[in-house]
Amino acid sequence: MTTTMNLSPELVLLNQQFADETAAITAAGQLLVDHGYVEAGYIDSMQERHALSTVYIGNHVAIPHGTESAKSQVKKTGLSILQVPQGVTFGTEQARLVIGIAGVGDEHLELLSNIAVICSDEENVERIVAATSKEEIIALLTAEV
Amino acid sequence: MATAQNGARGIRVQVQRFGSFLSGMVMPNIGAFIAWGIITALFIPTGWAPNKELGELVGPTITYLLPLLIGYTGGKLMHDVRGGVVGTLATMGVIVGTEIPMFLGAMIMGPLGGYVIKKFDQLIEGKIKPGLEMLVNNFSVGIIGGLLMLGGFKVFGPLMTGLDDIMAAAVGAIVSAHLLPLASLFIEPAKILFLNNAINHGILSPLGLDQVNEAGKSVLFLLEANPGPGLGLLLAYSFFGSGAAKKTAPGAAFIQFIGGIHEIYFPYVLMKPVLLLAMIAGGMSGILTFVLFDVGLVAPASPGSIIAVLAMASRGSYVGLIAGVLVSASVTFVVSTVLLKTSKAKETSLEEASANVSAMKGKQSIASTLVSADAKPLAEVEHIIFACDAGMGSSAMGASVLRNKINKAGLPIKVTNTSISQLPQNAELIITHRDLTERAKEQVPTAEHRSVDNFLNAGYYDQLVHEIETARNKIS
Numbered sequence: 001m002t003t004t005m006n007l008s009p010e011l012v013l014l015n016q017q018f019a020d021e022t023a024a025i026t027a028a029g030q031l032l033v034d035h036g037y038v039e040a041g042y043i044d045s046m047q048e049r050h051a052l053s054t055v056y057i058g059n060h061v062a063i064p065h066g067t068e069s070a071k072s073q074v075k076k077t078g079l080s081i082l083q084v085p086q087g088v089t090f091g092t093e094q095a096r097l098v099i100g101i102a103g104v105g106d107e108h109l110e111l112l113s114n115i116a117v118i119c120s121d122e123e124n125v126e127r128i129v130a131a132t133s134k135e136e137i138i139a140l141l142t143a144e145v
Numbered sequence: 146m147a148t149a150q151n152g153a154r155g156i157r158v159q160v161q162r163f164g165s166f167l168s169g170m171v172m173p174n175i176g177a178f179i180a181w182g183i184i185t186a187l188f189i190p191t192g193w194a195p196n197k198e199l200g201e202l203v204g205p206t207i208t209y210l211l212p213l214l215i216g217y218t219g220g221k222l223m224h225d226v227r228g229g230v231v232g233t234l235a236t237m238g239v240i241v242g243t244e245i246p247m248f249l250g251a252m253i254m255g256p257l258g259g260y261v262i263k264k265f266d267q268l269i270e271g272k273i274k275p276g277l278e279m280l281v282n283n284f285s286v287g288i289i290g291g292l293l294m295l296g297g298f299k300v301f302g303p304l305m306t307g308l309d310d311i312m313a314a315a316v317g318a319i320v321s322a323h324l325l326p327l328a329s330l331f332i333e334p335a336k337i338l339f340l341n342n343a344i345n346h347g348i349l350s351p352l353g354l355d356q357v358n359e360a361g362k363s364v365l366f367l368l369e370a371n372p373g374p375g376l377g378l379l380l381a382y383s384f385f386g387s388g389a390a391k392k393t394a395p396g397a398a399f400i401q402f403i404g405g406i407h408e409i410y411f412p413y414v415l416m417k418p419v420l421l422l423a424m425i426a427g428g429m430s431g432i433l434t435f436v437l438f439d440v441g442l443v444a445p446a447s448p449g450s451i452i453a454v455l456a457m458a459s460r461g462s463y464v465g466l467i468a469g470v471l472v473s474a475s476v477t478f479v480v481s482t483v484l485l486k487t488s489k490a491k492e493t494s495l496e497e498a499s500a501n502v503s504a505m506k507g508k509q510s511i512a513s514t515l516v517s518a519d520a521k522p523l524a525e526v527e528h529i530i531f532a533c534d535a536g537m538g539s540s541a542m543g544a545s546v547l548r549n550k551i552n553k554a555g556l557p558i559k560v561t562n563t564s565i566s567q568l569p570q571n572a573e574l575i576i577t578h579r580d581l582t583e584r585a586k587e588q589v590p591t592a593e594h595r596s597v598d599n600f601l602n603a604g605y606y607d608q609l610v611h612e613i614e615t616a617r618n619k620i621s
Contacts, residue, residue: 049534052534053580053581054580055539057538057539057599058601058602059601061601065538067534068534109541112538112542113545113548114545115542116543116545116546116601120601120602120603122603
């Protein structure tokens, strides 16, 4: 598929474990900070956004992202992918795939749309959670739909 | 009693609806007015740095650019960008057909143009052969816009000139009869009912701009925007109020006076309505001072902050301006203090009054639903919108999944996503996370609302697609 952005292996982490949702959101944000996608303050905004309305979107997927007002802290578009096989509690649900979003304008939407369609099939989510390499996860998430 | 109240409320909603429509045309363009105000204040012969060459910007900007912007915005409010384009064309007709800056004309022709093309589009919808859409789209705008231009030039232009003359003459008569302070009798109560923007930007700003064009300044910009009375009221509460009101008043005073958010003082008046007298007294004495010193602004002060007021001051107006603001603040302060100390009437608590205010605000946001209709039946829905807080994450994902299913089912339905704050007023079916559905309903009460707690729930979307298909089949 042709996208204006691609998933980068440096933003994928396998086999993560988190005590709670706050830690998971921070980790998703920190990965974006470490690789120069967002400013450090963006993580606070991600927590804020989650407090406002959960970023858990269903099918064991959570998509931490900042609030609209924090868009200025995004330096470039990227998605961080955390595989959490044992799951981390988001409210009453278990997230096993945590996708941190840094979007400049709408650049991230095409890729995110694809991910959404893929993850709407729970079997696909299972495959991603069971994947054993970063490349496999990227291939599964960017598969043609 | 209940009916009388409903009647009064109905009228208020009507006025607010109209007012918020008027201000909806002006508010987005305030930046352009400020730019013009700065250029004017600097370069006109009586300005700070008179410059004949740069001063040439002043005339065309107010004659063409600013009315066209308003006409475009007005048209766009009716029918998005196509409406904007036709509204702009129609406005151009009135502008060229008259000699004066055509704000009033723009506020009529803009929405009229938008309305006509909207009706046309509705009429031909679905009747155009595939492949010809572009042709029809372009030529319909061209032909309708061209006709409205001619109509604006020949019919509305002269009409507008007459209307504008009458209104300007009325204001002129009030000013020369030294009755302008009486305007506070209407403005102050209207402000508390959240008609502040409607009055300021719907009525006073356009008339004020006419005056600036002739006299280089206008006092009309100050009638509503003067932050003095609000400051006086909140200071009185700071010293002589009680409970929560006393504690919150100093912060509110700062927000009001420096930040220019007048709305913040409305609850303090509503909790003790007799204080309206203090607001009127302050407003009147302020206007009187402004008139005596013959001061004015060169462009609207928006928001009504002391900083915005001083920034837009015409040259030589500073002393009178500051005097007027101080006088109005002092008068309101003294009258409020007396009323707070003497009146035994039971105070509504600040919390209660705030609730009243939100209720009114709620009414206002409902009122801004310009074209209100009941929710469309599911079978006729052509556009489904997912909304979340920022419109960049969960709503985008939900929309993608549903769009995928709608396309597979071959339904002619558009699925998009946005932030709740940007939901269009004509939205048909809105899907939000259940935590946000209330907010979405407040924003667009006329739409059909659905809640989800799993944006990726393929089963739910399958069901929705099935529901829509069934509804459509029943019709056909």
